[in-house]
Amino acid sequence: MQQDELWIGTMLEGNARWVLVKSTDTAEEARRRHGMSPVATAALGRLMTGALILASSLKGDESITLRLLGDGPLQGVVAVGNAQGQVRGYVREPLVDLPLKASGKLDVGAAVGRGELSVSRSLQNGEVYTGMVPLVSGEIAEDLVHYLLNSEQIPSALLLGVLVEKDYHVAGAGGFLIQLLPGASEEVIQTIENLLGQLETGISELVAQSETMDQLLSRLMGQLSYHVLERRPIGFTCTCSKERLSGTLVSLGKKEIADLISDEKAEMVCHFCNEHYHFDVDELQEIWERA
Numbered sequence: 001m002q003q004d005e006l007w008i009g010t011m012l013e014g015n016a017r018w019v020l021v022k023s024t025d026t027a028e029e030a031r032r033r034h035g036m037s038p039v040a041t042a043a044l045g046r047l048m049t050g051a052l053i054l055a056s057s058l059k060g061d062e063s064i065t066l067r068l069l070g071d072g073p074l075q076g077v078v079a080v081g082n083a084q085g086q087v088r089g090y091v092r093e094p095l096v097d098l099p100l101k102a103s104g105k106l107d108v109g110a111a112v113g114r115g116e117l118s119v120s121r122s123l124q125n126g127e128v129y130t131g132m133v134p135l136v137s138g139e140i141a142e143d144l145v146h147y148l149l150n151s152e153q154i155p156s157a158l159l160l161g162v163l164v165e166k167d168y169h170v171a172g173a174g175g176f177l178i179q180l181l182p183g184a185s186e187e188v189i190q191t192i193e194n195l196l197g198q199l200e201t202g203i204s205e206l207v208a209q210s211e212t213m214d215q216l217l218s219r220l221m222g223q224l225s226y227h228v229l230e231r232r233p234i235g236f237t238c239t240c241s242k243e244r245l246s247g248t249l250v251s252l253g254k255k256e257i258a259d260l261i262s263d264e265k266a267e268m269v270c271h272f273c274n275e276h277y278h279f280d281v282d283e284l285q286e287i288w289e290r291a
């Protein structure tokens, strides 16, 4: 399919809004950068897709950070999305390998474990609001629905999926959110439940099988009426730079920096994108002077 996109629209005569994301290339980029196992790719791909969906209602340079703080072998998954459709993220243990579930699916719930989901919104005025809920299953979509209902009182249905091939490549990744708008009738709720109940194929398989976003959307909606309001490009983008990481070195203090100078080099790695930055003696000297 074409490049990754996020679409926003309404359905059922304006009684519900939806957000659809195709994030195949975004998840593949994360997999490649972090060298992740299939279950780690699925966990991070789902969380990054969820971050893009939740960030789609933000403005300007606002961003949202999702953190899965679980006791499973991944030891934590973090994704940051913003209103421009940029997302980045990492898992603490990228090589985790677990047996498949009886259904043949990757066992994301076991890899995440039990714990909490934290959602932080950074707003334009510089304020950060953080909400926490216990994890329901660690499967991520369910956990985000639980958060939206309990912390934001928005009844939502959410599908998130990442299809990983035997050779570890991402064949399809995406997400589909439906939210009821105020005043939605029991009939609308029933129609949406029926729609999602009828989807026999997972969202990741549907993304992999669809050639365009239009085709994907019409497969998801079936016979229901809908409108597309907005289409945005999305992708894996990190905000790191050598300049930014040199600031981190400055904050270590003169003594630590002097140790690095005596080692004659230093390397800094960005957690979010796994980019390696090298600093030579001259650069470290300049950082020492700034400290």
Ligand SMILES: [Zn+2]
Residues within 6 Å of the ligand: 238, 239, 240, 241, 270, 271, 272, 273, 274, 275
């Ligand atoms: Zn980075």
